[in-house]
Amino acid sequence: xxxPRSVRVAAATVMVIAASAIPGFSSDVGQAKYSGTVVAxxxxxxxxxxxxxxxxxxxxxxxxxxxxxxxVAPSTEFVRLKRATEAAPSGWQGDFVxxxxxxxxxxxxDWVTVTAKPDGARMTAARIEIGDPSEL
Numbered sequence: 001x002x003x004p005r006s007v008r009v010a011a012a013t014v015m016v017i018a019a020s021a022i023p024g025f026s027s028d029v030g031q032a033k034y035s036g037t038v039v040a041x042x043x044x045x046x047x048x049x050x051x052x053x054x055x056x057x058x059x060x061x062x063x064x065x066x067x068x069x070x071x072v073a074p075s076t077e078f079v080r081l082k083r084a085t086e087a088a089p090s091g092w093q094g095d096f097v098x099x100x101x102x103x104x105x106x107x108x109x110d111w112v113t114v115t116a117k118p119d120g121a122r123m124t125a126a127r128i129e130i131g132d133p134s135e136l
Contacts, residue, residue, distance in 0.1 A: 030117055030118055031115055031116065031117050031126070032115075032116050032117075032123065033113055033114065033115050033116075034050050034052060034054070034068055034070070034113070034114045034116065035050075035052050035054075035111075035112065035113040035114075036050045036051050036052025036053070036065075036066075036068075036111070036112070037050070037051050037052070037108075037109065037110070037111055037112075038050055038106055038107065038108050038109065038110045038111075038112055039051045039067065039108055040108060041104075041106060041107060041108060043072075043104055046071055046072050046073070047069050047070065047071055047072060048069075048070055048072055048106060048112075048114075048125070048128075049067055049068065049069050049070075050067070050068050050070060050112060050114060051065050051066070051067045051068075052065065052066055052068075053065060053066065054066060068123070069122070070114055070116050070122070070123050070124065070125050071116075071119055071122050071123065071124035071125065072103075072104070072124070072125050072128075073119075073124050073125070074103070075126070076103065076124070076125045076126065076127070076128060077100070077126065077127045077128070078100070078101040078102065078103055078104070078105050078106065078128050078130070079098045079099070079100060079101060079127065079128070079129050079130070080098070080099045080101050080105075080129075080130050080131070081096045081097070081098060081129050081130065081131040081135075082096065082097055082099065082131075082132070082135070083095070083096060083097070083135045084096070084097050096131075096135075098129075101130070105130070106128055106130060110130050111130070111131055111132065111133040112128055112129060112130050112131070113128075113129045113131070114127070114128050114129075115127040115128075115129075
């Protein structure tokens with residue numbers, strides 16, 4: 001029996017949406033996004049360590065957290081994300097508003113989303129967005 005076209009289209013749409021939700025998936029070739037909690041900052045080594053849940057792994061019924069060491073370069077952009085209480089510049093109330101931060105304004109316990117790109121054998125952050133998990 002042949003599957004109706006509408007079912008095939010719906011299935012393809014779900015797969016595209018699911019792929020875009022996978023940590024590390026990015027539409028920019030070579031770039032990846034990682035979200036999680038900063039567990040270590042080593043300015044001398046030029047790295048941060050981010051702990052998050054992607055890719056999703058369960059062992060003995062417990063979700064396994066993944067730690068990633070990501071390089072920080074002089075060109076890395078640091079940004080704070082905060083929800084607007086009024087209409088944001090986008091026109092949407094409650095949208096995120098960005099404010100630039102000086103370099104290395106990240107500390108253990110911060111919730112971050114890092115956009116990283118390959119740099120030799122490691123990933124290097126192009127952008128680090130710092131946000132409050134209660135606002136996400």
